[in-house]
Amino acid sequence: MKEQLNKIKNNILAELERTETLQQLEDLHKKYFSRKSGDFSRLIRDVKNVSQEMKPAVGRLINDVKKEVEESFDNIKKSLNNKMAGTGESNFFDLTLPGVDQNIGTLHPITQVKNDLDDAFKFLGFEIYEGPEITSEGYEFDNLNFPLNHPVRESMDTYWIKQQTTKKGMEKFCLRPHLTGASVRYMQTHKPPFRFVYPGRAFRSEATDAGHERCFYQYEALIVNERISVAGGKILVKTILERVFGREVRIRMRTGFFPFVEPGFEIDMECLNCLGKGCSVCKHKGWVEMMPGGPPHPNVLRAGGLDPKKWQGFYINIGLDRLVMMKYGIDDIRLMHSGDLRFLRQF
């Protein structure tokens, strides 16, 4: 019985392939499914000869095959109708046929929040700039006031690629471990005052877990003018976060050490999940670390060709992945780069 069913199914599918008109399709359907003389109908009638215990299994099999074949008939009918409507061979166009479903993708949550940040900064007059992902020790560490013995220079954190002799002598190249190097490139090639952002990927040789990835997204901003106060920087951060989260947020700044800023700040946002009461998202502190920031260190301004006595500034270094996780309540950073459609379809 099973063999017979398979054979008849293959015959039907093969004949369907050759069908070119709706009339042929109708004839084919009659040939197999007409109540009296259809080959398939006859097979169904034969079920009564099957032994009692085999009947349920055979019945299921017949139903499965019938469903598959009927679907093929429907598909061929749809495509024949569309073809005829398209070529003008027929003036018949069946408006009652359901449309063909298109799978429409959505933007990755990181891209969505990056676009939100772009909009928020553009609204405040910032330019969007892009630096290279492969860069040099000079740009990533020397220019940014990292001491020669700073541990992130070691291979355990930074992906070093090669050494090469350039105009500056022997240079070490790496995948950028942060974006900040791009800010000096911008300063060297533009005239102050300026305000700009430079989003992108950064790379670090780290053990991955729910909070760490080897490749992650950052979003940095630098504003340089003759006079910028730390309070001005704080208002900037608050304005940007409120645009991204679409609600009022509270922020606080604590002192923190980062070689490229002086003084350096850790900028926290009041946990949006518990509104400061304490929950698992904020580890019961009521505040979530959002980003470091602060005025550029005089050595960094000098590396960018600016006189630190004349120019001041404010850096914001946003961990984009973390911001996205906070916005959507995602608890594992690795999901973002997994390409798992079950995850991505939620956005």
Ligand SMILES: [Zn+2]
């Ligand atoms: Zn909380």
